[in-house]
Amino acid sequence: MPKPSDFAQANIDAVVDQLTTDEAILLTAGVGFWHTHGVPRLGVPPIKVSDGPNGIRGNFFFMGTPAKCLPSATALGATFDPELLEKVGEHLLAPEAKLRSASVALAPTCNIQRNPLGGRSFESFSEDPYLNGIIASAYVNGLQRGGIGACIKHFTCNDKENDRMGSDSILSDRALREIYLLPFMLAQKHAKPWAFMTAYNRINGTHCSENTYLLQSILRKEWGFEGLVMSDWFGVYSIDHALNAGLDLEMPGTNKWRTLDLMNRSVGSRKITVRTIKERARKVLELTQKCAQGAPQVLDGDGSEKTRESDEDKALMRSVAAASIVLLKNEDNILPLKVDSGKKTKVAIVGGNAKAVVLSGGGSASLKPSYFISPYDGIVNALPEGTEVLYAEGARAYMQLPTLEYDLVTPDGKPGWIGSWYSHTSDDSMEPISQPFKEQLVDETRCFISVDSPKGLTKRYTLRLKGQLKPADEDREFEFGLCSAGRAKLFVDGKLVVDNWTRQTRGESFFGSGSTEERGRTRIAAKHSPEIFVEYCNVRAPADGDEDEALMDSNPGLRLGGVVVKDEDEMMAEAVKLAGEADVCVCVVGLNSDWETEGYDRTTLALPQRTDELVEKVLKANPNAVVVTESGSAITMPWADTAKAIVHSWYLGNATGDAIADVLFGKVNPSGRLSMSFPKRIEDLATYGHFTSEHGKIRYGEDLYVGYKHHHHRKIAPLFAFGHGLSYTTFSYTNLKLSKPSFADNDVTVTASVSVTNTGSVSGSEVVQLYVTLPSGSDGGLTHPPLQLRAFSKVRDLGPGETRAVELSLDKYTVSYWEERIGRWVVEKGDYLIRVGPSSDALLLEDKLTLDKSFEWNGL
Structure with a gap:
């Protein structure tokens, strides 16, 4: 009996020749949400793909397989460590994909953080195209070395979420090449991803999935890409335009354009040809x-999803998370914290993120963690026995009320609640039948059902969820929040508390399909465990301005949250009081996946609600308090001048608390560097005033001056600069030397060397960063960004007093710019300023690189 993996030896030419037109058509679109089509007659197996920016979720948004959640991409970029990223790809991500029976990871994301307000900013590595491309290359190389294909995304200019399917990114060809395409170009040069995913948006008038210039002229002809091009999910808007432009695979297979009927009609009307269909099908076969x-074992496996943890994996997760943490400020050497085991010490842990489950940003990056260590637990676990620990939330940081999976139990005491699925009397009926179709334990209260409802239900169905809220020692007023893509209502002990069923307000939840969160309060007596009952139907309720009761066939879901009602002023006062009493105070604040998510953009750089007020008051009560911030992208910190110690931890995944504690207590000397600039205020952003979609147009008015390039160009000091990050030791730089340029094969090679010395008293790792300033050009009229990162190296574990020579390789990418008039990269003869240092605003050494010849080039 042939095995699916036998296709490894198949003759692709022969298979293509034997394909019928219908079989070729089927290959060009997905099946369901996560699979490609197979052709059993010819031994072609289907393959499964899985979301993967910071972990491999598997097939299920609803009741997903517990998985490893890695730090966010911005955190991985902050390591400035390609070697570490290759290890992550090969030893964490590839094995996780195999456990999920997935052959391709839909990752990495390497768009540019044009503006930190972008909802998926956390999902890309950096605002800098060079760092972005080098880290993406390492990620891809490691993953593919492990036998799992990388589908790099989103190609390209997918830099914001609002209006992402219709918006038109309008930018110069030079900005497109030097900023937004460069990371993909570097990844193709150094790693050759097996697949590219097109972005939702348009570029200069044409959707990416229909963009012949992007997919054929640049990707395939110039860069020599021979892999597969797939769409983002529901990112196809035509049959002929996308197929003829070079889009090989439409995903997903639900609600697709490329049906047998429509494709054959398009052949008959000569919109497309069978030859083109087979060209696209060939890429799927390849x-x-x-x-x-x-990874033949994936195709030959049973398709099931598994969870596996090992001590080695947990140690690597923890070390990767710690390596990404950035020490922003450390006056008076407040850090590392010293808590003496021999004396009674009071440690206060305050802030809205201290105990919160904050793993990653939301959307495609979200998954169910196999384990999670909160900052509070990580810090407490690191403290010596006998330490007195004080805790107060201080100020709440959520947008939607926190989910309740840790607060609900079934009648027999299991975590979660019981879900009962009901078919309706017909596909068009709103009346559920009396007997449940299926009952199951549900261990989550954010139930993004997506396409994961039980097979065999009618198109319209009902889900009833029932559990009990854990009791408390005192009477309490409890506030519940319920939102749904569909309609839902909440009953507590039989009393209707939230009605999101009769009418609702359209919102942004569940990828824009859901309602806003409706809230309701009820009193719960001490020691009482009330019954919690939610009824949900996948047909949305009418809303003002939108009376359509549409069937939610792609993104159905519901979310139940809740919290004990507390007086905000009293919460604040309690946290400030504890901070003042404590010998050591750690204030953990930040964002979460409600604020930073696929589907919509942030509207402010400020921390949520009264968080900034809390930090200011805590610092006044305890000037030595350490502030730990969690976010996937830049935030403002109006209290930064007052704080003596600030640690930025990004989103760190499963090992969050342990990694933070490792840095706070000096077990790990921090070596992360900011992968993006942190501005002082929103008005200092390069894109301020032209980030939104205006009648479908997004004008990239900042052109080449993205992030730190804008700050240097306009001489606007950021709060913390790109590349910034402190250590518990100090370093000096000496002896910058540049080799004589060597020209060969339309390239130039230069080696920069510098000596780095650890001038402190503990071992530490330094990130050496090299920036270039291009000459103004032979006609004196061409401007360039004043500073561009073009090389970096992580110098690991440099001992006290130790000096190490660091070599940085420079090539044509270091000294090139895109010449729009001729459509080629140009290297001009002249003087290039080379500067080296620990960050973009601390370049300690400089030298002049003189090129005595110029040349033009294209391709890679």
Whole structure:
């Protein structure tokens, strides 16, 4: 009996020749949400793909398989450590994909953080295209070395979420090349991803999935890409335009354009040809064969999803998370914290994120963690026995009320609640039948059902969820919040508390399909465990301005949250009081996946609600308090001048608390560097005033001056500069030397060397960063960004007093710019300023690189 992995030896030419037109058509679109089509007659197996920016979720948004959640991409970028990222790809991500029976990871994301307000800013590595491309290359190389294909995304200019499917990114060809395409170009040069995913948006008038210039002229012809191009989910808007432009695979297979009927009609009307269909189908076959060769056990497996943890994996997760943490400020050497085990010490842990489950940003990056260590637990676990620990939330940081999976139990005491699924009397009926179709334990209260409802239900169905809220020692007023993509209502002990069923307000939850959160309060007596009952139907309720009761067939879901009602002033006062009493105070604040998520953009850089007020008051009560911030992108810190110690931890995944504690207590000397600039105020952003979509147009008015390039160009000091990050030791730089340029094969090679010395008393790691300033050009009229990162190296574990020579390789990418008039990269003869240092605003050494010849180039 042939095995699916036998396709590894198939003759692709022969298979293509034997394909019928219908079989070729089927290959060009997905099946369900996560699979490609197979052709059993010819031994072609289907392959499964999975979301993967910071972990491999698997097939299920609803009741997903517990998985490893890695630090966010901005955190991984902050390591400035390609070697570490290759290890992550090979030893964490690839094995996780195999456990989920997935052959391709839909990752990495390497768009540019044009503006930190972008909802998926956390999902990309950096605001800088060079750092972005080098880290993405390492991620891809590690993943594919492990036998799992990388689908790099989103190609390209997918830099914001609002209006993402219709918006038109309008930018110069030079900005497109030097900023937004460069990371993909570097990844193709150094790693050759097996697949590219197109972005939702348009570029200069044409959707990316229909953009012949992008997909054919640049990706395939200039860069020599031979892999597969797939769409983002529901990112196809035509049959002929996308197929003819070079989009090989439409995903997903639900509600698709590329049906047998429509495709054959398009052939008959000569909109497309069978030849083009087979060209696209060939790329699907080639990817399938690579998957069969890379990880045959995935295709030959039973398709089930598994969770596996080991001590080695947990240690690597913890070290990666710690390596990404950035020490922003450390006056008076407040850090590392010293808590003496021999004396009674009071440690106050305050802030809205201290105990919160904050793993990652939301959307495609979200997954169910196999384990999670909160900052509070990590800090407490690191403290010596006998330490007195004080805790207060101080100020709440959520947008939607926190989910309740840790607060609900079933009648027999299991975590969660019981879900009962009901078919309706017909596909068009709103009346559920009396007997449940299926009952199951549900261990989450954010139930993004997506396409994961039980097979065999009618198109319209009902889900009833019932559990008990854990009791408390005192009477309490409890506030519940309920939102749904569909309609839902909440009963507590049989009393209707939230009605999101009769009418609702359209919102942004569940990828824009859901309602706003409706809230309701009820009193709960001490020691009482009330019954919590939610009824949900996947047909949305009418709303003002939108009376359509649409069937939610792609993104149905509901979310129940809740919290004990507390007086905000009293919460604040309690946290400030504890901070003042404590010998050591750690204030953990930040954002979460409600604020930073796929589907919509942030509207402010400020921390949520009264968080900034809390930090200011805590610092006044305890000037030595350490502030730990959690976010996937830049935030403002109006209290930064007052704080003596600030640690930025990004989103760190499963090992969050342990990694933070490792840095706070000096077990790990911090070595992360900011992968993006942190501005002092929102008005200092390069994109301020032209970030939104105006009648479908997004004008990239900042052109080349993104992030730190804008700050240097306009001489606007950021709060913390790109590349900034402190250590518990100090370093000096000496002996910058540049080799004589060597020209060969339309390239130039230069080696920069510098000596780095650890001038402190503890071992530490330094990130050496090299920036270039290009000459103004032979005609004196061409401007360039004043500073561009073009090389970096992580110098690991440099001992006290130790000096190490660091070499940085420079090439044509270091000294090139895109010449729009001729459509080529240009290297001009002249003087290039090379500067080296620990961050973009602390360049300690400089030298002049003189090139005595110029040349033009294209390709890679």
